[in-house]
Amino acid sequence: MKESEGMYDEAVLFVTKQGAQIRVDGGRILVWDVDGDEGELASRPMGKIDTINVFGGVNFSTPFVAKANEHGIVLNYFTQHGKYRGSFVPEKNTIAEVRRAQYALSREEELEIAKAMIAGKVRNARTLLSRKGVHGTDVLKDLGIKVGGAQNKDDLRGIEGEAAERYFARLDETLTDGWTFEKRTKRPPEDHINSLLSLTYVFMKNEVLAALRQYNLDPFLGVLHADRHGRPSLALDLQEEFRPIFCDAFVTRLVNRGVVTHDNFRKDNRLGDDAFKTYLSKFDEYMQEEFTHPHFGYTVSRRKAIRQQSILLRKAITGEMDEYHALTFDR
Secondary structure (H helix, E strand, C coil): CCHHHCCCCCCEEEECCCCEEEEEECCEEEEEECCCCCEEEEEEEHHHCCEEEEECCCEECHHHHHHHHHHCCEEEEECCCCCEEEEECCCCCCCHHHHHHHHCCCHHHHHHHHHHHHHHHHHHHHHHHHHCCCCCCHHHHHHHHHHCCCCCHHHHHHHHHHHHHHHHHHHHHHCCCCCCCCCCCCCCCCCHHHHHHHHHHHHHHHHHHHHHHHCCCCCCCCCCCCCCCCCCHHHHHHHHHHHHHHHHHHHHHHHHCCCCCHHHECCCCCECHHHHHHHHHHHHHHHHCEEECCCCCCEEEHHHHHHHHHHHHHHHHHCCCCCCCCCCCCC
């Protein structure tokens, strides 16, 4: 299958070819060009896949959905331009002890886990700015220390909000000539950088959701984000530490290297069709890129690092570890 048609290797697949249908043939996943005359576009072993993301006019055959349920494959639905619409989540035997421990967390235990996540986010924000040559971030260092003294979730949210404001005030300094960033805006994003940030946060949230589900944690019961019908609060919580160092770093890479230009956007600030396919390809490559884990010392991809954090979170929740350790980078 051509890369521009949007299906990539590893455990997570992206399919953007309009008119395609995802089928099953024995133990393999087939992507078939129903509306055109290309026939079979791709084939992958079903046992190697745990998440499939489809965009726009892509559908699944009924026998495939049954097999996806049997094999534990999550199906995520997006519009053609990347707006999240919903998911098919397979029935899986959850580990009851994990869910009981999660539901039984006290407010104090939730707060300690949340503090570790937000401290990690602030540390990673400082690291990203430093990597981009931005200095004078002592205020973020002070706020990171202040996180440890938060007495309740409202205090912690206040510190996190101030840290985010201070961080985003310096993000413009990480961008190449021709790009500017004034403030974080959403629903809808008011400029091209905000559009890329929002899009990347959506895809990162789905990476985290997949990891939490894989390790039997309930993604809708968070430790910091308020409960709201349909909101995957725990996924949003865990995502916090990845926002600067993975998401924002990816966006600055795209624009600073000229992979995405202003000409790639439509009038509504969304990426055009071809640019969106390029974005998906680069995002998947980025998630598969490997780095030396700052704490464990071995090589791991970004996608696997997120899944490792889900394991650490589960261990903290079940009492196998005394505390949760966020993924942080000191330089």
